Amino acid sequence: MDIFHPLAQVYAEKHSTPQDSLLQELELFTRAHHQASHMISGFLQGRFLQLFSTLVQPQCILEIGTMTGYSALCLAAGLTSTGQLHTIELREQDARVAQSFFDRSSHVAKIHLHCGDARTIIPDLQKTWDLVFIDADKVSYLDYFNMVFPSVRVGGYILADNIFFHGQVFEEPIQGENAKAIAAFNTAIVNRDDVIAMVVPLRDGLSVIKKVK
Numbered sequence: 001m002d003i004f005h006p007l008a009q010v011y012a013e014k015h016s017t018p019q020d021s022l023l024q025e026l027e028l029f030t031r032a033h034h035q036a037s038h039m040i041s042g043f044l045q046g047r048f049l050q051l052f053s054t055l056v057q058p059q060c061i062l063e064i065g066t067m068t069g070y071s072a073l074c075l076a077a078g079l080t081s082t083g084q085l086h087t088i089e090l091r092e093q094d095a096r097v098a099q100s101f102f103d104r105s106s107h108v109a110k111i112h113l114h115c116g117d118a119r120t121i122i123p124d125l126q127k128t129w130d131l132v133f134i135d136a137d138k139v140s141y142l143d144y145f146n147m148v149f150p151s152v153r154v155g156g157y158i159l160a161d162n163i164f165f166h167g168q169v170f171e172e173p174i175q176g177e178n179a180k181a182i183a184a185f186n187t188a189i190v191n192r193d194d195v196i197a198m199v200v201p202l203r204d205g206l207s208v209i210k211k212v213k
């Protein structure tokens with residue numbers, strides 16, 4: 001039996017609480033104006049991120065790969081009253097759009113947007129992370145994980161998006177450097193004994209990783 005019926009996504013969206021008007025506007029804007037709009041988390045995954053963050057109630061969130069800010073706004077909803085979210089985006093144009101939407105959000109004071117290469121910015125952020133969302137260049141996933149893991153508190157979570165890489169990780173042999181890098185990331189995670197991981201088959205696959213020691 002297939003786990004997923006072809007209509008599952010449509011049905012799930014119809015029976016999940018709608019996004020607020022700002023998120024709706026941001027998703028519509030991104031889909032209309034961004035040349036790679038398929039990268040946005042979008043409604044269903046965004047709702048998951050928001051609920052997950054609300055459950056964790058993080059004090060400190062790191063997001064790697066802001067794009068136009070959709071997932072950052074979803075994650076920020078779960079922050080404690082004094083919590084902070086740091087999000088990193090390489091492309092100035094995307095960062096500008098993201099900041100313009102953050103400015104209209106009730107979470108604006110808690111969101112710190114860094115424009116530049118995550119590889120150089122992460123080491124400067126001296127924080128203990130309760131929640132990290134990895135969603136930038138796929139070839140760097142394992143490097144990002146290794147960079148942030150020591151700064152994630154025990155009991156904290158790392159989420160990683162596009163864990164199926166458009167289904168390309170199911171192919172034998174795996175082609176393309178992005179799919180190979182994601183497959184290597186998935187193998188490295190499942191072989192660790194200091195995390196509990198589950199791949200949630202949501203959208204393009206979302207890995208939920210808890211640091212347990």
Ligand SMILES: C[S@@+](CC[C@H](N)C(=O)[O-])C[C@H]1O[C@@H](n2cnc3c(N)ncnc32)[C@H](O)[C@@H]1O
Pocket residue numbers: 039040041042064065066067068069070071072088089090091094116117118119135136137
């Ligand atoms: C999949 S999109 C992020 C989507 C966003 N998290 C969301 O769900 O709406 C990936 C983003 O990572 C950015 N990116 C790629 N390489 C990066 C790097 N080295 N440092 C920071 N951002 C990077 C890209 O410019 C792109 O906007």
